[in-house]
Amino acid sequence: xxxxxxxxxxxxxxxxxxxxxxxxxxxxxxxxxxxxxxxxxxxxxxxxxxxxxxxxxxxxxxxxxxxxxxxxxxxxxxxxxxxxxxxxxxxxxxxxxxxxxxxxxxxxxxxxxxxxxxxxxxxxxxxxxxxxxxxxxxxxxxxxxxxxxxxxxxxxxxxxxxxxxxxxxxxxxxxxxxxxxxxxxxxxxxxxxxxxxxxxxxxxxxxxxxxxxxxxxxxxxxxxxxxxxxxxxxxxxxxxxxxxxxxxxxxxxxxxxxxxxxxxxxxxxxxxxxxxxxxxxxxxxxxxxxxxxxxxxxxxxxxxxxxxxxxxxxxxxxxxxxxxxxxxxxxxxxxxxxxxxxxxxxxxxxxxxxxxxxxxxxxxxxxxxxxxxxxxxxxxxxxxxxxxxxxxxxxxxxxxxxxxxxxxxxxxxxxxxxxxxxxxxxxxxxxxxxxxxxxxxxxxxxxxxxxxxxxxxxxxxxxxxxxxxxxxxxxxxxxxxxxx
Amino acid sequence: xxxxxxxxxxxxxxxxxxxxxxxxxxxxxxxxxxxxxxxxxxxxxxxxxxxxxxxxxxxxxxxxxxxxxxxxxxxxxxxxxxxxxxxxxxxxxxx
Numbered sequence: 001x002x003x004x005x006x007x008x009x010x011x012x013x014x015x016x017x018x019x020x021x022x023x024x025x026x027x028x029x030x031x032x033x034x035x036x037x038x039x040x041x042x043x044x045x046x047x048x049x050x051x052x053x054x055x056x057x058x059x060x061x062x063x064x065x066x067x068x069x070x071x072x073x074x075x076x077x078x079x080x081x082x083x084x085x086x087x088x089x090x091x092x093x094x095x096x097x098x099x100x101x102x103x104x105x106x107x108x109x110x111x112x113x114x115x116x117x118x119x120x121x122x123x124x125x126x127x128x129x130x131x132x133x134x135x136x137x138x139x140x141x142x143x144x145x146x147x148x149x150x151x152x153x154x155x156x157x158x159x160x161x162x163x164x165x166x167x168x169x170x171x172x173x174x175x176x177x178x179x180x181x182x183x184x185x186x187x188x189x190x191x192x193x194x195x196x197x198x199x200x201x202x203x204x205x206x207x208x209x210x211x212x213x214x215x216x217x218x219x220x221x222x223x224x225x226x227x228x229x230x231x232x233x234x235x236x237x238x239x240x241x242x243x244x245x246x247x248x249x250x251x252x253x254x255x256x257x258x259x260x261x262x263x264x265x266x267x268x269x270x271x272x273x274x275x276x277x278x279x280x281x282x283x284x285x286x287x288x289x290x291x292x293x294x295x296x297x298x299x300x301x302x303x304x305x306x307x308x309x310x311x312x313x314x315x316x317x318x319x320x321x322x323x324x325x326x327x328x329x330x331x332x333x334x335x336x337x338x339x340x341x342x343x344x345x346x347x348x349x350x351x352x353x354x355x356x357x358x359x360x361x362x363x364x365x366x367x368x369x370x371x372x373x374x375x376x377x378x379x380x381x382x383x384x385x386x387x388x389x390x391x392x393x394x395x396x397x398x399x400x401x402x403x404x405x406x407x408x409x410x411x412x413x414x415x416x417x418x419x420x421x422x423x424x425x426x427x428x429x430x431x432x433x434x435x436x437x438x439x440x441x442x443x444x445x446x447x448x449x450x451x452x453x454x455x456x457x458x459x460x461x462x463x464x465x466x467x468x469x470x471x472x473x474x475x476x477x478x479x480x481x482x483x484x
Numbered sequence: 485x486x487x488x489x490x491x492x493x494x495x496x497x498x499x500x501x502x503x504x505x506x507x508x509x510x511x512x513x514x515x516x517x518x519x520x521x522x523x524x525x526x527x528x529x530x531x532x533x534x535x536x537x538x539x540x541x542x543x544x545x546x547x548x549x550x551x552x553x554x555x556x557x558x559x560x561x562x563x564x565x566x567x568x569x570x571x572x573x574x575x576x577x578x579x
Contacts (some may be wrong), residue, residue, distance in 0.1 A: 194540050237542060305522040320500075326572055327563035342502035345499075358495050359519075362515070362519070371526070375530065377536055378530035380535070384536055417517055432539060
């Protein structure tokens with residue numbers, strides 16, 4: 001069961017081959033066996049998951065209509081609110097926090113009869129590219145337990161790759177779904193900004209954050225995206241556009257197909273084996289009749305700089321609410337109100353979070369705002385314009401998701417800037433608000449996964465998923481599983 | 485172009501972050517390196533370019549001004565670090 005995709009499990013359930021309770025039992029057993037090594041989960045809701053599964057089985061027996069993911073287990077990044085259950089965002093400052101409401105995506109999953117298994121580990125407040133910034137534990141890459149799974153949705157990616165769950169949700173602000181998907185050899189999608197409601201997603205950078213699916217293959221990702229996407233009156237940045245039936249159309253190839261390959265994505269810093277894997281993937285598309293066209297995204301070298309001003313500025317504002325007043329950690333000793341805030345935040349925020357708040361505060365401060373924050377927003381427009389021009393001549397842009405395969409735990413921990421550069425190919429999509437996916441396209445000589453990133457214009461997820469599926473239909477990378 | 489320790493101390497105060505002296509020094513070094521890196525943006529020509537603060541051309545999204553049920557008090561106060569009756573207890577705000 002555990003090597004099967006969600007689509008295969010749905011088929012097995014529909015044919016009466018198994019029950020939701022049996023499936024949940026099996027995945028919970030795998031978590032018990034493997035998660036002490038992988039450390040993907042922060043909380044597992046065993047009794048609750050089994051109860052949900054029994055409820056769905058009873059519904060099926062009574063012949064009642066079932067949701068699109070009926071009986072399928074899913075793991076949730078701990079940045080999303082589930083009512084009454086711990087939501088820590090990987091931080092000490094929210095150690096005992098239990099949200100009083102469900103995120104909209106959670107409501108949609110419940111309506112789809114999915115089985116919520118538990119919450120997965122992440123870099124604190126989604127700030128990181130390795131999941132090493134969690135205040136609780138370091139998740140391991142299931143393909144090599146001495147290496148990072150990527151971040152910040154490292155727990156979700158590792159849980160899927162390790163066979164602990166067929167589906168997971170993550171969040172992506174600068175690549176936090178796509179990069180861990182690439183490093184863990186699975187599929188990860190960052191929807192267009194506004195495609196999925198952010199209500200109940202703990203905010204990092206409000207103009208960049210999006211929730212998205214992690215899965216073994218593109219078909220599963222399409223099914224999950226269809227469930228969570230759509231307008232939400234509780235999120236005024238969610239867009240009122242109908243949701244196409246991604247799951248139904250995903251098997252239709254796109255022809256003719258023009259693929260843009262940006263020369264800036266194949267320069268210094270790109271690992272040779274990753275480059276080979278990506279070029280091999282492009283050949284797979286050429287064999288299916290696609291035309292490869294060289295394009296230029298001239299402002300992409302500035303993306304990391306723009307991001308570390310815009311995202312940190314937004315974060316400095318969003319994280320101001322963690323002050324020990326209404327919820328979360330409060331310092332024990334303090335002399336007055338302001339001292340309470342300062343000590344609470346000094347004691348319970350991790351170093352990376354403090355660094356980014358400082359950077360964002362500096363970028364917005366009087367005397368520096370024009371030179372840093374506003375300047376970054378202008379270059380952000382140039383980055384978006386680059387994509388608009390590229391999509392006028394190509395259906396999608398392809399390239400590597402990450403510049404290297406998974407690196408060793410601790411390797412970049414002392415060098416924040418080196419860590420930031422892991423997101424060099426993913427960051428622009430968040431700045432421009434466009435849609436992106438990472439799909440597995442090979443392995444390095446020592447068995448580490450390589451990811452192909454495909455980017456599409458806003459609200460073109462249908463095309464994006466169909467194109468991604470074209471690679472999957474001719475290769476077997478998505479069927480590989482690590483030995484654990 | 486790097487930051488001074490005093491500037492970092494000032495930013496920490498604005499950000500309401502109480503950092504130990506050793507941490508302030510590490511922070512000064514690390515932030516300095518990052519600020520040096522982001523300074524590359526000064527070389528980019530942005531004459532006549534409007535800032536893009538949002539990828540979507542969205543405008544104010546309103547609903548009818550009709551009251552709706554909100555969180556019950558107990559749910560809202562459930563995570564309070566220090567609850568007194570229906571209030572959050574905090575240090576005195578005014579002298």
